[in-house]
Amino acid sequence: MRTAIIEGDGIGKEVIPEAVAILDYFNETYDWGIEKVPVEVGFGKWERTGSAITDEDIAVLKSCNSILFGAITTVIDPSYKSVLLRIRKELDLYANIRPILPIPGIYKLLKIKDRKESDVNMIIVRENSEGLYSGIEEIGDEKSTTTRVITKKASVRIAAFASNLAAGAERKNSLTVVHKSNVLKSDKLFLDSCKQTAESKGVNVSDKLVDIFAYDMIMTPEKYDVVVTTNLFGDILSDLGAVLLGSIGLAPSANFGDNQAFFEPVHGSAPDIAGKGIANPMAAILSLKMMFEWMGKKREACLVNRAVSAAIHDKIVTPDLGGKYSTKEVGDFILSKVRQL
Ligand code: NAI
Ligand code: MG
Numbered sequence: 223m224r225t226a227i228i229e230g231d232g233i234g235k236e237v238i239p240e241a242v243a244i245l246d247y248f249n250e251t252y253d254w255g256i257e258k259v260p261v262e263v264g265f266g267k268w269e270r271t272g273s274a275i276t277d278e279d280i281a282v283l284k285s286c287n288s289i290l291f292g293a294i295t296t297v298i299d300p301s302y303k304s305v306l307l308r309i310r311k312e313l314d315l316y317a318n319i320r321p322i323l324p325i326p327g328i329y330k331l332l333k334i335k336d337r338k339e340s341d342v343n344m345i346i347v348r349e350n351s352e353g354l355y356s357g358i359e360e361i362g363d364e365k366s367t368t369t370r371v372i373t374k375k376a377s378v379r380i381a382a383f384a385s386n387l388a389a390g391a392e393r394k395n396s397l398t399v400v401h402k403s404n405v406l407k408s409d410k411l412f413l414d415s416c417k418q419t420a421e422s423k424g425v426n427v428s429d430k431l432v433d434i435f436a437y438d439m440i441m442t443p444e445k446y447d448v449v450v451t452t453n454l455f456g457d458i459l460s461d462l463g464a465v466l467l468g469s470i471g472l473a474p475s476a477n478f479g480d481n482q483a484f485f486e487p488v489h490g491s492a493p494d495i496a497g498k499g500i501a502n503p504m505a506a507i508l509s510l511k512m513m514f515e516w517m518g519k520k521r522e523a524c525l526v527n528r529a530v531s532a533a534i535h536d537k538i539v540t541p542d543l544g545g546k547y548s549t550k551e552v553g554d555f556i557l558s559k560v561r562q563l
Contacts, residue, residue: 232491233501234292240503240553265295315477341444348456377415384450400451471502474509529559
């Protein structure tokens with residue numbers, strides 16, 4: 223198996239090595255035969271070479287089975303195109319999965335008393351290939367437009383993916399379609415496609431308008447199991463969902479296509495703390511955990527989760543969680559726990 227390693231920019235360069243150290247440990251101890259393929263893309267590369275990602279980079283990524291990705295700085299410059307959007311498009315990574323499952327012990331650490339960890343266990347499934355991120359734009363001084371594309375094909379594809387998740391073990395066989403079809407008529411096609419697909423798979427399906435859903439997911443998260451939505455809504459709701467996790471530094475994600483799987487922390491390159499060695503590496507490590515699950519390595523995924531939970535329990539955490547430890551100290555502690563457990 224070939225796994226591309228993209229550290230990217232800013233804190234991506236600090237958190238990804240902590241996840242890679244855990245990958246190396248399992249790969250070497252159990253002879254998994256994973257070949258790591260470092261790939262440099264992003265703003266740093268753009269500054270140096272004038273190109274943030276090349277056709278050769280894309281070819282290398284296409285030759286890999288999975289990708290572990292840090293974060294990339296995006297600048298508002300017409301000549302700078304989003305690297306992540308290009309990778310998602312070229313590899314057709316159509317399903318963006320963001321589990322909202324708090325690490326055991328995190329609410330106690332953060333003194334969150336108004337909700338229970340056991341009430342929060344949802345997965346946000348974001349359609350990743352179209353919607354308002356279609357890239358079809360006309361930009362002018364007086365008027366600018368972005369075209370929102372919804373197709374039946376992509377809606378059915380993402381609904382099938384989400385329905386299969388909802389029907390899986392440990393889930394409640396419940397799917398909520400989040401949309402705004404009362405105003406955006408394009409969302410009627412999304413809603414109808416999702417409902418029909420879920421019903422054909424025997425999944426209990428309901429729907430919610432996105433604005434009230436944003437309120438509801440924070441107030442009564444226990445009502446939700448698997449949630450499927452369009453690109454922009456999913457982007458925003460999954461960052462909001464990180465509130466239920468306790469910190470953006472704890473939120474992992476995965477992007478799936480038919481041929482590749484791409485794992486990344488939800489957070490960005492965090493220029494405000496980059497270079498200080500204080501970024502929380504847990505989101506990157508939990509993204510690696512999602513890669514282990516995808517590989518069918520359930521035991522190892524569980525070990526990583528328990529090791530992260532042990533760090534929370536022992537308060538070996540970075541400043542975003544009120545601790546005084548560095549990225550490396552937290553990463554080393556989690557690795558040492560993985561070795562012991
Ligand atoms: P951000 O996620 O980088 O940072 C938001 C806030 O959360 C900052 O105060 C940061 O210090 C904090 N934070 C984020 N991750 C953290 C961690 N692991 N540990 C502790 N604190 C953490 O989002 P922002 O500031 O909107 O974007 C910064 C840059 O990152 C921009 O150029 C943006 O385009 C890019 N970005 C890239 C993403 C990606 O590559 N997937 C995703 C989101 C943003
Ligand atoms: Mg986002």
